[in-house]
Amino acid sequence: xxxxxxxxxxxxxLLVVLIACMPAAADGFxxxxxxxxxxxxxxxxxxxxxxxxxxxxxxVYRRAGFNLVMSPxxxxxxxxxxxxxxxxxxxxxxxxxxxxxxxxxxxASYTPHPSHHPATLPELKWLHRLYGEDPALAGYLLGDxxxxxxxxxxxxTEWMHTHTPHLIPWICQNDMSPASLARNRNxxxxxxxxxxxxxxxxxxxxxxxxxxxxYERLKTGSQLYKLVMWPMFNVDGVESDSITRFQVNSAIxxxxxxxxxxxxxxxxxxxxxxxxxxxxxxxxRPIWAAAxxxxxxxxxxxxxxxxxxxxxVYATGWELFNSIEPGKxxxxxxxxxxxxxxxxxxxxxPPLVMIVDKRVDKAFQALPPQNCRIQFSDAVHGIExxxxxxxxxxRTNILExxxxxxxxxxxxxxxPGFDKMQRPMTGLGIMQNPILIKKNHPDADGFxxxxxNPSELPxxxxxxxxxxxxxxxxxRRWNETLAPKSETLIRFEMKNGIKAETGEYVQPLILDYExxxxxxxxxxxxAEGPQKLWINAMDRCPVQRRQVSVDGSLFEWxxxxxxxxxxxxxxxxxxTWLGSDDCSFRFAxxxxxxxxxxxxxxxxxxxxxxxxxxxxxxxxxxxxxxxxPDPWRSNGRGGGERSEMIFAAMCPxxxxxxxxxxxxxxxxxGLQAACVMTHSGFAAEMAIPCAYLDTMQGDEWSEFRLNxxxxxxxxxxxxxxxxxxxxxxxDWRMQENKPGSGTFYRD
Numbered sequence: 001x002x003x004x005x006x007x008x009x010x011x012x013x014l015l016v017v018l019i020a021c022m023p024a025a026a027d028g029f030x031x032x033x034x035x036x037x038x039x040x041x042x043x044x045x046x047x048x049x050x051x052x053x054x055x056x057x058x059x060v061y062r063r064a065g066f067n068l069v070m071s072p073x074x075x076x077x078x079x080x081x082x083x084x085x086x087x088x089x090x091x092x093x094x095x096x097x098x099x100x101x102x103x104x105x106x107x108a109s110y111t112p113h114p115s116h117h118p119a120t121l122p123e124l125k126w127l128h129r130l131y132g133e134d135p136a137l138a139g140y141l142l143g144d145x146x147x148x149x150x151x152x153x154x155x156x157t158e159w160m161h162t163h164t165p166h167l168i169p170w171i172c173q174n175d176m177s178p179a180s181l182a183r184n185r186n187x188x189x190x191x192x193x194x195x196x197x198x199x200x201x202x203x204x205x206x207x208x209x210x211x212x213x214x215y216e217r218l219k220t221g222s223q224l225y226k227l228v229m230w231p232m233f234n235v236d237g238v239e240s241d242s243i244t245r246f247q248v249n250s251a252i253x254x255x256x257x258x259x260x261x262x263x264x265x266x267x268x269x270x271x272x273x274x275x276x277x278x279x280x281x282x283x284x285r286p287i288w289a290a291a292x293x294x295x296x297x298x299x300x301x302x303x304x305x306x307x308x309x310x311x312x313v314y315a316t317g318w319e320l321f322n323s324i325e326p327g328k329x330x331x332x333x334x335x336x337x338x339x340x341x342x343x344x345x346x347x348x349x350p351p352l353v354m355i356v357d358k359r360v361d362k363a364f365q366a367l368p369p370q371n372c373r374i375q376f377s378d379a380v381h382g383i384e385x386x387x388x389x390x391x392x393x394x395r396t397n398i399l400e401x402x403x404x405x406x407x408x409x410x411x412x413x414x415x416p417g418f419d420k421m422q423r424p425m426t427g428l429g430i431m432q433n434p435i436l437i438k439k440n441h442p443d444a445d446g447f448x449x450x451x452x453n454p455s456e457l458p459x460x461x462x463x464x465x466x467x468x469x470x471x472x473x474x475x476r477r478w479n480e481t482l483a484p485k486s487e488t489l490i491r492f493e494m495k496n497g498i499k500a501e502t503g504e505y506v507q508p509l510i511l512d513y514e515x516x517x518x519x520x521x522x523x524x525x526x527a528e529g530p531q532k533l534w535i536n537a538m539d540r541c542p543v544q545r546r547q548v549s550v551d552g553s554l555f556e557w558x559x560x561x562x563x564x565x566x567x568x569x570x571x572x573x574x575x576t577w578l579g580s581d582d583c584s585f586r587f588a589x590x591x592x593x594x595x596x597x598x599x600x601x602x603x604x605x606x607x608x609x610x611x612x613x614x615x616x617x618x619x620x621x622x623x624x625x626x627x628x629p630d631p632w633r634s635n636g637r638g639g640g641e642r643s644e645m646i647f648a649a650m651c652p653x654x655x656x657x658x659x660x661x662x663x664x665x666x667x668x669x670g671l672q673a674a675c676v677m678t679h680s681g682f683a684a685e686m687a688i689p690c691a692y693l694d695t696m697q698g699d700e701w702s703e704f705r706l707n708x709x710x711x712x713x714x715x716x717x718x719x720x721x722x723x724x725x726x727x728x729x730x731d732w733r734m735q736e737n738k739p740g741s742g743t744f745y746r747d
Contacts, residue, residue, distance in 0.1 A: 029179065031226050032187040039166045040090050040138040043302025044068055044230060044258030045295050048172075049265045051280075053079040057273050058087040060280045061264070064288065065295025068138055070094050074101075074116075077127075081134045090138035092170055095119035095127060103127055111150045111665070118143050120152050121159055128164065139168025145192075147175030148643025148666075154184045161185050172232065172260075178221035180643045189227035190260060191218060194234040196243060197262075204360040205318050208246055212313075212340075213321045213735055215254040217637050219310050222255070232260035236267040241290035242360045242367055242405035248294045249408030252301075253342025253354040255310030259298065261291070286364055294407075301386055301410045304352060308344040311351070315340050317358050321735045326375075329516075329526040334375040341374065350418045352386075353411050357403040367405035374399045376413065379523040384412040417457055417519040435535040436634075436703070436743055437506060448491045453482040459517045466510040466530075471495065473509070506535040536634075536740035538703070542747045544590035548597050550685045552656065552676030557599045560586040564708070564728045569736060571725040576714065581605060583681075583712035583726060585621075589744055595672075595687040598623065600708065604681035607652070608713035608723075615649035615662050616711050616725065621675070621684055623648045624732070626705040627696035633705050634740035638733035642666040646692075650675035652682030668692035706742045707732060 046068040051057035053076050061069060068090045071080035077093055084091045095118045097103055103119055104126030110117045119127060124140065131137055140160070143153045153171060160169045171181070173191045181189060195202065195210040202210070215231060222229040231254075233247040248259055261267060268288045273280035298305075314331075315323035317338035326332040332341055332353075340356040355374060359367050376383070380397040386409075401409055435447060453459055462479040472495040480488055511533060516526040539562070546556045554560070564587075565580035577583065580603070587600040600621065610618040626633045626645040641647035648667065652675045653659035659675045667673075670689040675682060693701035709731070713723035730736040 029182045029225060030185060032182045032185050033226060033228070035161055035185065036165045036187060038139070038168055040068065040168060041306075042067055042090075043298065043305055044260070045299060045302075046070065046092070046259070047261035047264035047268070048232065049263035049267065050080075051265060051269065052076075052272060053083045054275070055083060055086065056275060056277045056280045058083045058089060059277055060273070060284070062087045062089060064268070064292040065297075065299050066264075067299065068092060070141065074098065077131060081131060081136050084136040085134075089136065091134075091136050092139050092141055092168065093127065093131060093137065094141045095124060096141070096144070097123070108152060108155075110152045118153070119156070121155050124156050124159070132164065132167075137167065139170055141170050141172070143171040145174045146171055147173060147177045147641055148180040149177075149184050149186070157184055157186045175641050176217060176221060176638070177641070177643055178225045178227055181227060182225035187226075187228050188230055189218065189222050189225075190230040190232055192232050192234075192262065193218070194262065196238050196247075197234040197236060200237060204240065204243060204362045208243065208250070208358070208360050209318060209320065211247060212250055212254070215251060215256075216313075216322050217733075219254045220637075223309055228257045229255055230258040230260060231256055232262050234262045234267075235287060235291070236263050238267075238287060239364050240360065240362050240366070240406075241287055241364055243362065244287045244290045245294050245404065245406030245408070246356065246358070246360050248291070248298065249354065249356040249406065250340060250342075252298065252305065252344075252408060252410070253310070253313060253340050253356050255308065255342065255344060257306060259295075290406075297408075304386065304410070304412075305344065308346045308352065311343040311345045313340060313342050315358070329377065329524065331377050331380075331525050332374060333377060334373070336370070336372045336374070338370070339372060339374070350415075351413050353413060354408055355399075355401070355403070355411065356408040357406055359405045361405065369402050369404045369407075371402050372400070377523075377525050379417075379519050379525050380413050380415045382414040384414065386410045386412060415519070416521050416523070435506075435509075435533070436538050436630075436740055436745075437535060438745060439537045439539060447494075448489055450487060450489045451480065451482065452487040453484060455517070456484045457517055457519065458483055459515065461513060461515050463511055463513045465492075466512060468509055469507060506537060508532040508534050534739045536738070536743060538743045538745045539589070540747045541589050541591050541596065541704075541744040544592045544597055548590075548595075548599075548685070548687065550597075550672040550674050550687050552659075552674040552683050552685060554599050554601055554683050554685070557588055560588045560599060560601055562587050562589070562728070564710075564726060567726045567728070569725075569727040569730045569734065571709075571727065571731065572711075573724050577712065577724040577726065582714070583710060583724075585708070585710050585726070585728075587708060587728075589706065591690065591746065594690055596625075596690060596693060596704070598625075598684075598686045598688075598706070598708075600684040601678075602681040602683065602710055604710075604712060606714050607677060607681065608715060609651065610713075615651045615660060618651055618711065619682070619713055619723075620649060620651035620660070620711050622709045622711075623650075623684075623686060624707045625688065627693040627701060629697050630703075630740075633703070634743065636705070636732055637737065638731070646671075646688065648673060648686065650684055652677045652684075701746060703743055703745050705740070706744060 045066050050070040051061050071077045071091055071093045073094045073096050080091050096116050098116050103123035106122050108120035108122055110120050142156050157169050169186055176191045178189050193214040195207045218231055231251050235244055268291055270283045273283040313323045314326055316335050326335045338358040340358055342354040344352040361367050376397040378397055383394045383399050385392040460481045464477045465473045474493045474495055511531045516524050565584045570577055583604045585600055585602040590597045608619050624647050626636050649662040651660035654677055656674055661673055672687040675684040708728045710726045711723050729742040
């Protein structure tokens, strides 16, 4: 694969693949599922903060459709296993223990935490000797609130992979880091997705839109790294039956292979339930019934869902990131308003479609059921409605059903040739080794597109590039036909090269396409629509001419050319930002033979410090630097902030000794940082060893991607539930992210 840019007119390479054609595993990564053979083989339905391990509690928990339960924390492990055996539940043992009470009396070294830690290897071996033969044991919780895996969790995962491959090595992440899991052969991708908790003041639609955007990220990471998709969603504080249903059903539409609630106790249930079933039932919150109904429905589908991936998500109503509109000739041609349809596929079997009602409201039972109608392509000859106790076949391509608000229904589609598709064709997706143009340098006279057909059916593609303001593609209209199991590379010449002069990025090149699968009997399924090919302007990282002392003084820096007075994004509470005089920043990026340097000057009219709070909960800044090679760097969405990139958060002090540096223990060896108050706000410096960039890039470094965010709090807005975050470039984790934005090249 060639680099994303070549000065003076080289090839710009785009890897265009079917949404259906994700690689077998990300390049350079092992298959994390290899070598495991789990005793637990069901579709997981479980919850954090479990009920007490009593017969009354477990009986009610089981009736809610849950099939796996966590043990209590610190104690009660034996009680949980015995009670679970009586109620046909499997158990994940929570291995956390107080720091002063290691399991078996002996702990290896572990990442510091004020109060507790999960079992290190000698502790897990001790636990396994006690409980490893219990027939109710499904696995162990190896870590909670994780991003990249620390050394002790890598060691424990390796031991389980070798000695207990029948048990689940569960790690729950609060930062999506799929690469770290895959690299260390841990197959379960279980991140915390909590817009209903962290964005409690947002509208129901905005919460669910954010939820689906995170499910999309989870889906992509799971497919790319061959991980098992286990989302954990929040019902703690949720009063709405429709939001409760929607979180479950939309997870299925995006390809979830298991479900985790946060939380059961104090979520679906108020505190401790009681000693009798009557007392336990009296403690249940109203949304318990919606969860129980939905769980039991999903449990009946579970065996049909396992092993499938989401090929695409169709949507009507409020906008969803990366969704497809129904249209003539597509798999779904028409669909009632406010629906999601996730297409779930596996080779050799007809596709399943999960239909989900998108109507949500924060109030309990605020919305009535709705009658829905979905018209599929005429290539669909029959629809099978998958019910809890039976299946209803319909010999038509039109589905009519009634759904409660947030509710869902799984159906199977039948038609000639469906089982020969690797996954139904629903559109184009791009893994872009991006067109990166050096500012003020003419660049590139052409680019190439690679198209793959992984299926056993032929297809045709017809495309047309829209006119661009800066250059012209000579072969604007083109078409190709691909035989089954084949691929082709198409080169496109430009009449004039691209020149990036100002701004963050060049206007994207728009490809309008039509993609047609040719089915037996003359039937076709097609997709059409626009696809953006991103073109980004890179900034220069010049040589540092004067020696830099990382002390918070910017005296030796001279000009700071990058100015953020008009932020790309304002997050959290944008209404509290009063303009550039309230808070803004400027910065510079340079390098020498040893370090890449970042110098930042923050203008803040009122510094607010909150002892004991995190940097984003007071005045401070965040720096993210991704030095991986493309396409991973440019297409990164913020996962792996402790392993795949640098994430540093700092708060200013009156001196270097007084500053707060969050995440210092995860920084590469030799990194230096400073953040100190100034008369007009605060200043920060960072020196990142070039050796780190070389290692991440696999060669002498040539580019990196950078983003900076400043948090601003003011006393007069103290009643707001947080300050405002001012971003130089859109947060890579957000829908507004532009692939490759913030890229610097080595001068």
